[in-house]
Amino acid sequence: MAKFVFVTGGVMSGIGKGVIAASIGKIMQVRGLKVTAIKIDPYLNYDAGTMNPYIHGEVFVTEDGGETDMDIGTYERFLDINVPKSHNITTGQVYLSVIEQERRGDFLGKCVQIIPHVTDEIKDRLRRVSRENSTDLAIVEIGGTVGDIESLPYLEAAREFRLEEGGSNVANVHVTLVPVLDVVGEQKTKPTQHSVQELRRIGVQPDIIVARSKAPLKSGPKRKIALFCNVDEAGVFTSTDMETVYQSPLLLDQQGLGGFLLQRLQIEKRNPTWGRWGKIVETHLSTGKQVNIAICGKYAELADCYVSVNEALKDAGAACQAKVNLEWIETDDFEKEPEKVRILSRFDGVLVPGGFGSRGAEGKIRAIEYARTHDIPFLGICYGFQMGVVEYARNIGIKDASSAEVESNSKSPVIDLMPEQTEVLEKGGTMRLGAHEIRIDPATTAFDLYKRRTVKERHRHRYEVNPKYISALTSRGLRFSGKSDSDHRMEILELPLNKFHFATQFHAEFKSRPGAPSPPYFGFVKAAVDSKTPVLESSRLLAQSAGRR
Ligand code: GLN
Numbered sequence: 447m448a449k450f451v452f453v454t455g456g457v458m459s460g461i462g463k464g465v466i467a468a469s470i471g472k473i474m475q476v477r478g479l480k481v482t483a484i485k486i487d488p489y490l491n492y493d494a495g496t497m498n499p500y501i502h503g504e505v506f507v508t509e510d511g512g513e514t515d516m517d518i519g520t521y522e523r524f525l526d527i528n529v530p531k532s533h534n535i536t537t538g539q540v541y542l543s544v545i546e547q548e549r550r551g552d553f554l555g556k557c558v559q560i561i562p563h564v565t566d567e568i569k570d571r572l573r574r575v576s577r578e579n580s581t582d583l584a585i586v587e588i589g590g591t592v593g594d595i596e597s598l599p600y601l602e603a604a605r606e607f608r609l610e611e612g613g614s615n616v617a618n619v620h621v622t623l624v625p626v627l628d629v630v631g632e633q634k635t636k637p638t639q640h641s642v643q644e645l646r647r648i649g650v651q652p653d654i655i656v657a658r659s660k661a662p663l664k665s666g667p668k669r670k671i672a673l674f675c676n677v678d679e680a681g682v683f684t685s686t687d688m689e690t691v692y693q694s695p696l697l698l699d700q701q702g703l704g705g706f707l708l709q710r711l712q713i714e715k716r717n718p719t720w721g722r723w724g725k726i727v728e729t730h731l732s733t734g735k736q737v738n739i740a741i742c743g744k745y746a747e748l749a750d751c752y753v754s755v756n757e758a759l760k761d762a763g764a765a766c767q768a769k770v771n772l773e774w775i776e777t778d779d780f781e782k783e784p785e786k787v788r789i790l791s792r793f794d795g796v797l798v799p800g801g802f803g804s805r806g807a808e809g810k811i812r813a814i815e816y817a818r819t820h821d822i823p824f825l826g827i828c829y830g831f832q833m834g835v836v837e838y839a840r841n842i843g844i845k846d847a848s849s850a851e852v853e854s855n856s857k858s859p860v861i862d863l864m865p866e867q868t869e870v871l872e873k874g875g876t877m878r879l880g881a882h883e884i885r886i887d888p889a890t891t892a893f894d895l896y897k898r899r900t901v902k903e904r905h906r907h908r909y910e911v912n913p914k915y916i917s918a919l920t921s922r923g924l925r926f927s928g929k930s931d932s933d934h935r936m937e938i939l940e941l942p943l944n945k946f947h948f949a950t951q952f953h954a955e956f957k958s959r960p961g962a963p964s965p966p967y968f969g970f971v972k973a974a975v976d977s978k979t980p981v982l983e984s985s986r987l988l989a990q991s992a993g994r995r
Pocket residue numbers: 799800801802803827828829830851906907908909910
């Protein structure tokens with residue numbers, strides 16, 4: 447039977463609870479325990495796939511095709527494991543399952559209630575998930591902030607869980623904020639006290655408190671938190687702002703979190719082996735060179751919807767000893783004022799990420815055209831890949847080329863709905879999702895990067911390259927170097943004459959890990975680092991397709 451660590455959040459959202467949960471997992475993993483992580487999201491959606499990423503953050507796609515909360519991505523990156531979709535539990539899933547049981551007659555004659563039926567379902571799910579792969583320790587992060595109505599059943603389930611499993615098998619960690627008043631510089635503990643009071647009122651006593659604060663907690667405030675929150679002083683830790691989030695496990699362990707938690711869970715003392723992780727942190731910190739990347743999208747300022755893209759770029763930057771500076775460029779602007787696209791000449795690389803709908807599409811196409819004709823390294827992801835195909839098609843003379851997603855009655859839909867999608871009416875979980883095998887052609891950039899003939903990458907899309915246009919495109923210079931589904935589906939495009947003009951139908955960012963960057967991202971950042979030269983309009987590239995006609 448696994449041991450469990452519940453992680454709750456207090457005071458306010460957005461204080462990095464996911465990173466702290468993942469860090470605690472890492473601290474235990476480097477002590478030789480088999481660790482997994484579970485995220486509970488108290489909203490009623492069945493999964494994150496139907497939520498707005500611009501409000502809720504990125505939809506992270508798992509290997510088994512789950513559309514999950516972005517914290518699952520944080521767990522994967524910290525723990526270097528593939529987390530299955532069953533590890534993202536939502537109220538939608540819990541209630542649906544309870545209601546299905548009720549309809550089947552499983553509770554015949556009973557009044558179905560939050561306690562015990564909903565809380566039993568929550569606990570069952572936690573036990574089921576932690577039994578997979580002989581897990582030693584499961585970190586369970588409860589989303590939201592203590593005091594939210596939605597999270598009450600989960601906190602109640604956590605209380606019951608400790609009662610049932612025994613105190614030595616379950617530990618509670620509460621993550622709070624300790625603000626500092628600018629005028630006097632005093633660390634204020636009252637919000638933490640209130641938040642823990644609320645938690646204890648529900649019956650959950652924290653064993654560990656991790657306070658987010660600007661500077662390490664001074665002894666006074668630390669003692670106060672311990673006393674008022676009924677926690678051992680040795681169980682109060684600080685998480686300060688850091689240069690890279692990957693420092694977080696090290697900084698918490700330096701304060702003694704690992705030893706304290708082992709003792710609390712009655713696990714024999716083990717020494718951590720931080721060697722590999724320490725090196726990863728070092729490479730993420732020691733970045734001599736600088737490289738400037740433009741991410742061209744819509745609502746571009748909301749970085750949270752592309753966390754995995756950000757992290758993949760950083761992983762790739764670390765491998766090239768370069769600090770990646772990202773700037774988000776709104777492609778709508780290129781539509782209103784086409785000249786604005788010239789801003790891209792300031793950058794060493796242009797990335798067009800995934801996206802949906804028609805707004806900003808023409809601007810993205812313009813950005814890709816500028817990158818292609820000025821030989822600025824370009825990486826397109828999913829929608830960015832599709833727009834790359836549209837851009838190239840127009841360039842070789844298919845003037846009205848478009849994507850059926852952008853223009854439903856396009857005369858030249860070089861990107862079209864996948865045939866299996868035409869019958870699909872429901873929106874939830876119905877895209878082409880998760881890992882699919884891709885066959886890579888030898889003697890291509892893709893092969894140079896992956897160094898393998900077959901790879902598995904994760905997908906989330908409904909549209910694809912229209913097979914009718916493939917020969918027209920390839921006969922005029924575009925190379926599809928990766929394909930899937932018996933070579934029917936185009937997965938990777940590249941332009942051999944450019945320094946790096948590369949795009950993928952899949953989202954390689956979901957498999958990038960610190961210390962093991964995703965090959966397409968690595969190729970892109972490396973090309974950007976190598977090409978830090980003034981940008982000149984290259985006639986060689988403008989003629990690229992024309993010459994092959
Ligand atoms: N909207 C496109 C599609 O559904 C691309 C999706 C994406 O970028 N994730 O195919």
